[in-house]
Structures are given as structure tokens and as C-alpha cells.
Amino acid sequence: KQEVTQIPAALSVPEGENLVLNCSFTDSAIYNLQWFRQDPGKGLTSLLLIQSSQREQTSGRLNASLDKSSGRSTLYIAASQPGDSATYLCAVKKSNFGNEKLTFGTGTRLTIIP
Amino acid sequence: AAGVIQSPRHLIKEKRETATLKCYPIPRHDTVYWYQQGPGQDPQFLISFYEKMQSDKGSIPDRFSAQQFSDYHSELNMSSLELGDSALYFCASTSRTGDNTGELFFGEGSRLTVL
Numbered sequence: 184k185q186e187v188t189q190i191p192a193a194l195s196v197p198e199g200e201n202l203v204l205n206c207s208f209t210d211s212a213i214y215n216l217q218w219f220r221q222d223p224g225k226g227l228t229s230l231l232l233i234q235s236s237q238r239e240q241t242s243g244r245l246n247a248s249l250d251k252s253s254g255r256s257t258l259y260i261a262a263s264q265p266g267d268s269a270t271y272l273c274a275v276k277k278s279n280f281g282n283e284k285l286t287f288g289t290g291t292r293l294t295i296i297p
Numbered sequence: 298a299a300g301v302i303q304s305p306r307h308l309i310k311e312k313r314e315t316a317t318l319k320c321y322p323i324p325r326h327d328t329v330y331w332y333q334q335g336p337g338q339d340p341q342f343l344i345s346f347y348e349k350m351q352s353d354k355g356s357i358p359d360r361f362s363a364q365q366f367s368d369y370h371s372e373l374n375m376s377s378l379e380l381g382d383s384a385l386y387f388c389a390s391t392s393r394t395g396d397n398t399g400e401l402f403f404g405e406g407s408r409l410t411v412l
Contacts, residue, residue, distance in 0.1 A: 227387065229402060272339060290339055
């Protein structure tokens with residue numbers, strides 16, 4: 184059974200700093216990995232999608248990397264802003280047919296201090 | 298661009314009542330997923346449908362049922378509601394054709410409160 188862990192559970196950093204969020208998964212046989220952002224009581228916004236054959240994806244100030252063999256992904260946020268404060272969730276997908284559900288990590292609650 | 302639409306956004310029910318949540322996927326998406334997120338928890342997979350057939354099943358209680366209709370919208374029916382069913386219920390959709398990236402797009406969720 185796939186287990187996804189995110190460390191740290193919570194993180195507070197001053198505005199302007201660069202930061203890294205970590206995600207680890209136990210079963211390296213994945214189809215893809217998605218990073219999401221969730222504001223309190225709100226929906227899940229997809230930030231980045233990395234296919235199993237890819238090493239990284241970038242969108243603006245965000246960069247996500249994937250090391251499938253070691254079961255790890257990182258989300259790098261450059262020049263953090265107060266608006267980045269949210270919970271960040273990673274999720275892995277085992278297959279695109281059949282066992283295709285996303286398994287979510289426990290999330291990292293990020294607070295950017297102005 | 299059109300997103301995943303969920304209704305109602307908020308729902309308050311009494312114990313033992315029934316509730317129905319609706320999900321309208323992104324146009325041309327053929328696969329729908331339902332997730333439940335309790336307070337302070339990560340989303341838990343309930344069930345998914347591809348081309349109107351159940352494709353995967355997670356920790357969905359027997360009191361819950363779901364289906365996908367010919368227009369690809371989906372409904373989650375919950376009966377004999379319990380206090381523990383209070384949660385955010387998310388629907389997500391994807392397309393298994395096209396670019397086949399497998400990316401899931403989530404709706405804003407339906408918040409169910411059971412009193």
C-alpha cells in the first residue's frame with residue numbers, strides 16, 4: 184500500500200526567503216506526482232505535475248523535482264510571498280488505468296511572515 | 298477555462314438523513330473521482346468512474362453510493378448520515394485520452410455538516 188509522507192508538517196519563514204518542501208513515497212512504481220495548494224476550507228489547486236519519466240517541472244517561482252528511485256519529490260518556492268501561505272499537498276498516482284486514484288501526503292502548512 | 302463544478306457548496310443535514318452531492322467534470326473529461334477530507338486531514342479516496350463504470354474503489358462506506366451518468370456528471374448519495382460524515386467532499390476529473398498526462402483537476406468541494 185502506497186504511503187506518502189510530507190516533512191515538515193508546518194513551516195514558517197520570513198518573506199523573501201527560498202524554501203523547500205519535501206514529499207516521500209514508499210512505492211516507487213508511480214505514474215505521476217502532483218503538487219497541490221489548499222487554502223483553509225477551500226479546494227485543491229494543482230501547482231505542478233511531474234510524469235514518472237520526468238525529473239523536474241517549473242512554473243514561475245515554483246520548481247518541483249522527482250527522484251522516483253528514492254521515492255522523493257521536492258517543491259522549491261523561490262522568493263516567498265505572504266500570498267504563498269497555504270497547505271501544500273503532494274499526491275502520487277500509481278497507474279492511469281485501474282488503480283488510478285491519487286494518494287495524498289499529510290501536507291505541509293506553510294506560513295510566510297511579512 | 299471551465300473547471301469542475303460541485304453542488305451544493307454547503308449542506309447541513311441531521312443525523313440519519315440523506316444527502317446527494319453533484320459533480321460536473323471539465324468538458325470532455327471521462328473520469329471522475331470522489332474524495333472526502335475531514336478536518337485537518339488529507340483527502341481520502343472514495344470512488345472513481347470511467348465512462349460511467351466504476352473504475353476504482355477506496356474507503357467508501359456501504360451507506361454511500363455513487364454513479365456517473367451519460368453526460369459524465371456524477372452524484373454521490375449518502376444515507377443514514379452520521380456525525381463523522383461531516384467533511385469536505387471533493388470531486389476531481391481527468392481525461393484518459395488526449396495528452397494522457399493523468400492530471401487531476403479538483404472542484405471547490407461541498408462542505409457537509411451533520412448535526
